[in-house]
Amino acid sequence: MLSKSILGKLQKILGKNGIKSNKEELVCYSYDATGKSYLPDAVVFPSSEDQISQILKFASQELFPVTPRGSGSGMTGGSVPVQGGVVMVLNRLDRIIEIDSDNFYTRVEPGVITGDLHSAVEAQGLFYPPDPASSSFCTIGGNIGECAGGPRAVKYGVTRDYVLGLRAVLASGKIIKTGVVTAKGVAGYDLTRLITGSEGTLAVVSEITLKLLPLPEKIKTMAVLFDSIEEAASSVSAIIKKALIPRCIEYMDRASIDCVKDDFGFELTDNVEALLLIEIDGDSASVEKNFNELVKFCTNRDILDIIIADNSKEAAELWKARKALSPALFKLAPDKINEDIVVPVNKIPAMVKKIELMKKETKLFITSFGHAGDGNIHCNIMYNKQNPDELIKAQKAVSDLFSYTLELGGTITGEHGVGITKMKYLSDEIGREELQIMKEIKKVFDPKGILNPGKIFM
C-alpha cells in the first residue's frame, strides 16, 4: 500500500487530474486481455516526459513498483500490476509529433493509437505496416513494449523492423535517447531494439521514431476454402515456396469459422474445414500479375472455392469475420488460453495435425487461426477454469503445444510477449546462461527493480 504522503507527492507531480486512487478506477486499470487482474494502489496519467521522469525518480527513492501501460490490450499480462504500486497510463501522451514524407519516418508519443497512426500516414501516401488485430485501440507504446506483429509480418516484418529510435525514461528518472532517423546507424550498442519487446521492464518509452514506407499502390484480396485442414496448411507452405510473398496469409480452422459464421458475406457449406485469407500488394502491374498467378496456383490445388474481392469494400467484408474472431471466442467457454506460437512455415502441416490430435485427446474446444504466412498460429484452448478436470487438461495441452513447437524449431511467443502467463515456460526456450544475461541487463537499467516487476523472468 502506498502511504498518504506518497500519494500526496504524486499528486503534486501530476496535478489533481493526473492521479486516481478510488476503487472504481483501480479496477479499470487492474487487468488486460488475459482477464487476469491485480489491483494497483494508484493510477497515474502523466502528460509529459518530464512527469514520467519525476514519477520514476520518486518511485526509485520510495521503492514502489511502476507498471507502464497503454490500452491494456496485451495477451500475456504485461501491463497488469502484479505487485501493486502505481499503474502508469501513457494515453495522454498521444501526439503524432512529425510525419516526415521526405525522409520516410514519423515521430510519435507512446499513447498514439496504432490505427490512428495508420490513417495519418496513409493520408500522406505513406505506410506503417505493423497491424496487430487490436490496432483500432492498442497504442504504439504498447506495440513497442511487446514488439507487436500482425498479419502483414510475412512480407513486412514486425514492430522491431520499423523502430529507428527512442526516447525513454530510466527507472532512475534519467532520460535517454537511442537510435537514429535513418536506415543506417551503428554508433554504439543497439539499445533501440533492446528496449523494443522488453515489455516495459527496462524503461518507459516517451517518444518513438518509426520508419515508414511508400503506401502500396494496390491491394487485392481473396479467400480460399478447403475441405481439409491439412490441404490448407500445406497450401500456405506451397505459396511461400513459390517465392511470391503475399502481404498476408491468414488461416482459420472450421471451429474458428463457426464462431464468426454470420460475419462472412458468402455462404459456407458444411464441408468447409479451413479458410485462407490472402492479400497481395504492390504496384498495380505486379499485383494484377501476381494475383492472377496465385488464383491459378490455388485453383490447381485441392480446394473447394475461391472468393475474390473485387474492390476494397468486398475486401473489408472478407476481413470482417477475421477481425471479429478473437473477441467472439469468449462466447464458447468462460475461459480461453490464447497462445501465439510460431513454427517454420513448412512445419505448419505438422502443427495443425498436432492441434487436431490435442482436440481429440482432451475433448476441449480448441480453435486455431492466425498469421499462417509467417508461421504464427494462434491456438485458443477454451475451458472453464472452475472445472478442475478441464483446467488440468487445458494446462497440459499448453505444455504439450509449447514442447512440440520447440521440437519443430519454433518459438513459444511470436508477438504477445512473455508477461506473466508464459513466465514458467520461458526457460523451455531460453537457456540458463541467456536468462542470466537478460536478468543482469535488467539490473543495468533498473537496479532497484521498480519497473514492471514480476514479469518475464521467474
Add this chain to the structure above:
Amino acid sequence: MLSKSILGKLQKILGKNGIKSNKEELVCYSYDATGKSYLPDAVVFPSSEDQISQILKFASQELFPVTPRGSGSGMTGGSVPVQGGVVMVLNRLDRIIEIDSDNFYTRVEPGVITGDLHSAVEAQGLFYPPDPASSSFCTIGGNIGECAGGPRAVKYGVTRDYVLGLRAVLASGKIIKTGVVTAKGVAGYDLTRLITGSEGTLAVVSEITLKLLPLPEKIKTMAVLFDSIEEAASSVSAIIKKALIPRCIEYMDRASIDCVKDDFGFELTDNVEALLLIEIDGDSASVEKNFNELVKFCTNRDILDIIIADNSKEAAELWKARKALSPALFKLAPDKINEDIVVPVNKIPAMVKKIELMKKETKLFITSFGHAGDGNIHCNIMYNKQNPDELIKAQKAVSDLFSYTLELGGTITGEHGVGITKMKYLSDEIGREELQIMKEIKKVFDPKGILNPGKIFM
C-alpha cells in the same frame, strides 16, 4: 607479452596449425583497412565453436585480450589488437550449414565470405541483400560485428534487418543461443540485435541465422550525369520523395569520378560534376514500368545525360568504376580518412555544400561518394600525415564534418562502426547516460574485459 606456457596451452587447444606467433604472421594480422597497425602476441585459427570456447575460457583465466576478426576489411580499426594478446581469426569456420528455401533462411559460420553466400543463395533463387563494397572478401562474421550496410540499404535495410538468430561464445567460454528462425519471436530480451554491431566486444559469434528473400526477377541499371553537384544531390531527395524506392542510388562527385575515369565504359566530358548510379529491382512488369518512369523523371530535371544498361554485362560495367573507387583513392595521397556519415536524405544537398566548402577552406583533396539513397555519404579526406599542417587541417575537417552531420540530424557512422578511429567522437552523438548503460552491458557480457578491449568507448 604472452608467456611460453600460455602459448603452449593455446597450441594444445588448437593443434600445431591452429596458432602462429612468428613475426611475419603477426604483422599480417596486425592491421585492417584503416592502415592502423598493432602487433598481437599470437594469432589463433580456431576451426570449431568448441575451440573458440576453450580459448576464451583460458583467456578469462589468464586475463589476456582476444580480438576476433574475419578478413580485416574493417574501416575503423575494429579488428586491430590495440592491447596485444591474441587475434582470433575466424576464417576456418566457413561452412554454409543450411540454406532453407522452404522457410527462407540460411545458417552459416562466421568465416563465410559474404559474396560466396550471395552466390550460394542466388543459385537457389534466393537473395541476401546486404552487400558491403568489400563483399568479395569480407566475412559474414565481420558484417555482424559492424552491422554492415552497402548500397542496397535504401530499399532492403542493413545486416541487422536480416539476422534472425545467433550462436555466440561469451568471454567466459560459455555458449549462448539467441533469436529464432522465423520473422516473429519475442521470448525475452533481443540479445540478437544487441550482439549485432557490437564490434566483437560482447561475444564471439560462432553461427548466424540469416533471413533470405526471393531473388528479384529483374534488375535495371542507369547512370545519370550532372553538371552540378547540388542538382545531383537534390535529385536523390526528389527520387526518394517520389516514393519509388530504387534498390540503390549511388553517388560520386567529380573528384571520385576522376579517380576511376578509365573504368567507365563511356566518355565523361569535362563538365560532368556528379554521377548517380541507380538500380531498380522487382518483378519484370513493375521494374519496366518504374524504370521508364524514373528515366522520364530524370530527363525532365537539369541533367547532362542518362546511360542505360541494356543487360547485366552493361550494368556490371557501370558498377566497375564504383567498386574500384575506394582502393583507387590511395593513389591520390599517402593517407586517407574515410568517414561514413549519414544524414536524412533531404539534407544531402546541405551536406554536399558543406563538403565543397571544406575543400575550399582546407585546400585538401576531399572526395565524396556513397549510398546517397539512404543518406550515407563516404567522405574521404586525402592528406599526408607526415605533413603537420595537412594533419591538423584533416583532423579539423573530420571534426567539422561530424558536428555538421549531427546538426543535420544524422549519425557519425552508418556502417563502419566506431572501432578506434571514432572513439573520441562517440560522445558527440551518444549521451553520457547512454554510454554508461553500454559500458555496463559490456561488463555483463565480459566482466574481465578480455574481448576486443580498447574499442568503441574511451
